[in-house]
Amino acid sequence: MLDLKVIREHPEVVRQAVRAKQMPSALGTLNQVLLLDEEHRLLRSDLEANQAQRNASSKRIGDLKRRGEAAGDLIREMGALSDEVKRLEEKSRSLDAQLQSALLELPNIPHESVPYGASEHDNRVMFERGEKPAFDFEAKPHWELAAAHGWIDLAAGVKTTGAGFPVFKGGGARLLRGLIQYCLNALVDAGYTEVAVPLMVNAESATATGHLPDKEGQMYEVTDGFYLIPTSELILTGMHKGDILDAAALPLKYTAASACLRREAGSYGAHVRGINRTHQFDKVEMVQFTHPDESYAAMEAMTGLSESLLDALELPYRRLLMCTGDIGFTQAKKYDLEVWSAGQERWLEVSSVSNITDFQARRLGTRFREGGAQGRGKPELVHTLNGSAFGMARVIAAILENYQDAEGGVRVPVVLRPYVGRERLE
RNA sequence: GGAGGGUUGGCCGAGCGGUUGAAGGCGGCAGUCUUGAAAACUGCAGUAGGGGAGACCCUACCGGGGGUUCGAAUCCCUCACCCUCCGCCA
Numbered sequence: 001m002l003d004l005k006v007i008r009e010h011p012e013v014v015r016q017a018v019r020a021k022q023m024p025s026a027l028g029t030l031n032q033v034l035l036l037d038e039e040h041r042l043l044r045s046d047l048e049a050n051q052a053q054r055n056a057s058s059k060r061i062g063d064l065k066r067r068g069e070a071a072g073d074l075i076r077e078m079g080a081l082s083d084e085v086k087r088l089e090e091k092s093r094s095l096d097a098q099l100q101s102a103l104l105e106l107p108n109i110p111h112e113s114v115p116y117g118a119s120e121h122d123n124r125v126m127f128e129r130g131e132k133p134a135f136d137f138e139a140k141p142h143w144e145l146a147a148a149h150g151w152i153d154l155a156a157g158v159k160t161t162g163a164g165f166p167v168f169k170g171g172g173a174r175l176l177r178g179l180i181q182y183c184l185n186a187l188v189d190a191g192y193t194e195v196a197v198p199l200m201v202n203a204e205s206a207t208a209t210g211h212l213p214d215k216e217g218q219m220y221e222v223t224d225g226f227y228l229i230p231t232s233e234l235i236l237t238g239m240h241k242g243d244i245l246d247a248a249a250l251p252l253k254y255t256a257a258s259a260c261l262r263r264e265a266g267s268y269g270a271h272v273r274g275i276n277r278t279h280q281f282d283k284v285e286m287v288q289f290t291h292p293d294e295s296y297a298a299m300e301a302m303t304g305l306s307e308s309l310l311d312a313l314e315l316p317y318r319r320l321l322m323c324t325g326d327i328g329f330t331q332a333k334k335y336d337l338e339v340w341s342a343g344q345e346r347w348l349e350v351s352s353v354s355n356i357t358d359f360q361a362r363r364l365g366t367r368f369r370e371g372g373a374q375g376r377g378k379p380e381l382v383h384t385l386n387g388s389a390f391g392m393a394r395v396i397a398a399i400l401e402n403y404q405d406a407e408g409g410v411r412v413p414v415v416l417r418p419y420v421g422r423e424r425l426e
Numbered sequence: 427g428g429a430g431g432g433u434u435g436g437c438c439g440a441g442c443g444g445u446u447g448a449a450g451g452c453g454g455c456a457g458u459c460u461u462g463a464a465a466a467c468u469g470c471a472g473u474a475g476g477g478g479a480g481a482c483c484c485u486a487c488c489g490g491g492g493g494u495u496c497g498a499a500u501c502c503c504u505c506a507c508c509c510u511c512c513g514c515c516a
Contacts, residue, residue, distance in 0.1 A: 041475095041476085044475080044476075044485080045477085045484095045485095047485080048475095048476075048484065049484085049485090051484090051485060051486085052484055052485070054496080055484095055497085057496075057497085058444070058496065059444075059497085061444070061496060061497070062444030062445075063444085063445080074496075075496045075497095078496035078497080079496065244436095379473085
């Protein structure tokens with residue numbers, strides 16, 4: 001959610017942001033916000049004047065009664081005033097509700113370093129690192145390798161659940177577990193606090209993080225008002241809803257491994273084959289709460305950390321600076337990391353690091369000050385960031401494809417061997 | 427699932443429907459005293475919105491939302507959460 005004050009004072013900035021993010025429908029929302037805000041403010045000053053008079057008269061009635069004097073006239077007078085206050089309060093509530101819901105539909109403002117672009121084609125490749133493997137045999141895509149060895153059983157997933165719910169078995173399951181463990185340990189070593197999260201969120205948290213209102217129908221909605229988490233970000237970020245953090249404790253850094261559940265409505269075709277895109281996948285996520293002045297530096301550090309893991313896994317990758325048209329609703333700036341997948345000969349997005357600035361924090365009410373909740377001074381909104389140290393499925397796809405050998409087996413990346421317990425999967 | 431009890435400021439804890447934004451205590455900050463510290467004493471301290479050049483002033487907020495009333499932290503309804511007991515269960 002944006003700062004209403006900023007919208008009011010610099011509507012042109014918001015207008016430009018909405019255009020850059022390719023959200024023309026939000027232009028109408030912006031105008032609506034401006035109108036509702038104007039109306040609401042006028043109403044409030046009227047309301048408050050009436051309330052002030054009501055309070056003063058009530059006080060006088062109290063005085064008169066205490067002294068045993070008659071207050072009948074004043075009480076009769078108050079009836080009308082009180083009705084008016086009630087009417088204005090109701091109006092104000094309704095306007096505020098409309099304003100709040102309109103406000104939820106305005107996207108975050110992109111950072112000045114984000115290139116303008118209409119679609120994913122305008123993203124910029126910042127650099128490419130690592131050697132693409134060269135084979136003297138025909139490299140297979142991961143789904144063939146996995147099927148041949150039973151590492152990933154798509155059919156079993158279809159039987160028990162449905163398409164897009166892969167079952168990992170044997171070496172595949174070991175590789176998955178090893179990779180998760182490796183990433184978590186590395187992040188804990190880098191100063192992140194490990195968290196084990198609930199797999200469902202309530203609507204309030206999902207709204208605060210900007211995942212609701214859910215126009216794309218990305219989240220699975222289940223009974224009792226819960227949603228299955230599309231990423232542990234919702235929990236890691238939502239944890240500090242309403243908190244006033246201690247400035248000295250910033251940045252707070254959290255990491256969690258969790259299953260992620262996404263509807264991915266409308267996806268089809270070759271690019272979703274195998275485990276390129278699934279409804280359920282495991283992801284190790286990082287979240288930071290930072291001082292506003294530190295968030296862009298933190299973003300670089302988070303991205304660098306993810307990259308160092310890819311370096312260690314010896315996977316070739318590249319970093320993309322996402323353009324205005326391809327960064328998400330909540331995001332001010334975003335980098336994607338893509339790993340080269342030798343069997344498919346294409347880049348797979350495995351990580352995405354975003355600075356949300358104060359967009360979530362405002363809705364969450366997550367602030368900081370010297371001394372924390374009991375401290376002094378004005379609480380100020382923190383900045384939140386999130387990034388993945390990988391969607392596991394795609395990294396596994398890339399490992400299978402890049403590390404395959406002529407015999408149809410797959411070498412295990414050196415750093416994973418202690419976790420997987422073997423040097424080669426066959 | 428059933429039956430009770432609870433939710434007040436950073437924390438603990440008062441609070442008859444009328445000067446209660448809220449006693450008291452703890453903790454915090456500043457000062458007096460002290461060579462320094464402690465103790466003691468004095469003072470300052472919530473959040474959000476609005477007005478004013480400023481001193482200040484107004485409004486809302488006692489778990490959330492509604493209601494009763496001239497007036498609600500106090501009465502009523504409702505929802506959420508927490509605790510205790512029973513049942514079920516990994």
